[in-house]
Amino acid sequence: MPKYPTQDAVRKRFQIITSRFASFQTQFLNVHFDFSLLQRIAPPITIGSVRFPGIKIHDPRITRLLEVLLHGGNTVGGWTAKQIHEAVLTTFQLSAKNYGLKQLRYDLRKLKSHGLLERDARRYAYRLTAKGVDVALHFLFFHKRQCGPLANSRFHYKPDPASRPNSKLQTAYHKAGKAIENMVNLLKAA
Numbered sequence: 001m002p003k004y005p006t007q008d009a010v011r012k013r014f015q016i017i018t019s020r021f022a023s024f025q026t027q028f029l030n031v032h033f034d035f036s037l038l039q040r041i042a043p044p045i046t047i048g049s050v051r052f053p054g055i056k057i058h059d060p061r062i063t064r065l066l067e068v069l070l071h072g073g074n075t076v077g078g079w080t081a082k083q084i085h086e087a088v089l090t091t092f093q094l095s096a097k098n099y100g101l102k103q104l105r106y107d108l109r110k111l112k113s114h115g116l117l118e119r120d121a122r123r124y125a126y127r128l129t130a131k132g133v134d135v136a137l138h139f140l141f142f143h144k145r146q147c148g149p150l151a152n153s154r155f156h157y158k159p160d161p162a163s164r165p166n167s168k169l170q171t172a173y174h175k176a177g178k179a180i181e182n183m184v185n186l187l188k189a190a
Helices: 007-029 035-041 060-070 081-091 101-113 130-156 168-189
Strands: 045-047 050-052 117-119 126-128
Touching (some): 035 130, 050 101, 060 081, 081 101, 101 117, 126 130
Antiparallel strands (some): 045 050, 117 126
């Protein structure tokens, strides 16, 4: 007859799991933008005789890859390159022609060289390191919370001038917005 764990053992195991989950959620929700971290990974690095390019925040391939790796909590043992490739293609509706497996492997080597990705020693499975999770959160925070909403509001929504508050910052923002709009209209005419 199989032995089942006691209620106390199950409770302790679930407390460990819940604590780990809560700390990970805290890390996700408590992202303060750290420009020095992004400056450290931006320049190219040399390991041995191999030179790896830097990781730039405006690189859409790296941003997509980090987003997929960050949201892949269901793959506890890590991702194989083919699984990552399939997830990136599916998530962002790309074709294998637009983002090939060779390009993915190049990006994985770049992330690994900067210490953002680690490989399981027994098999070719990759997962983000603690530094990698931090960088991925910064990339996504920048693109989804700062850069994205600013660009979206600038090009898809025009604020009502009558409802603007009386502040110097808002006035400067509207002046800048008007100047950009005039410049875009002049470029369209040219």
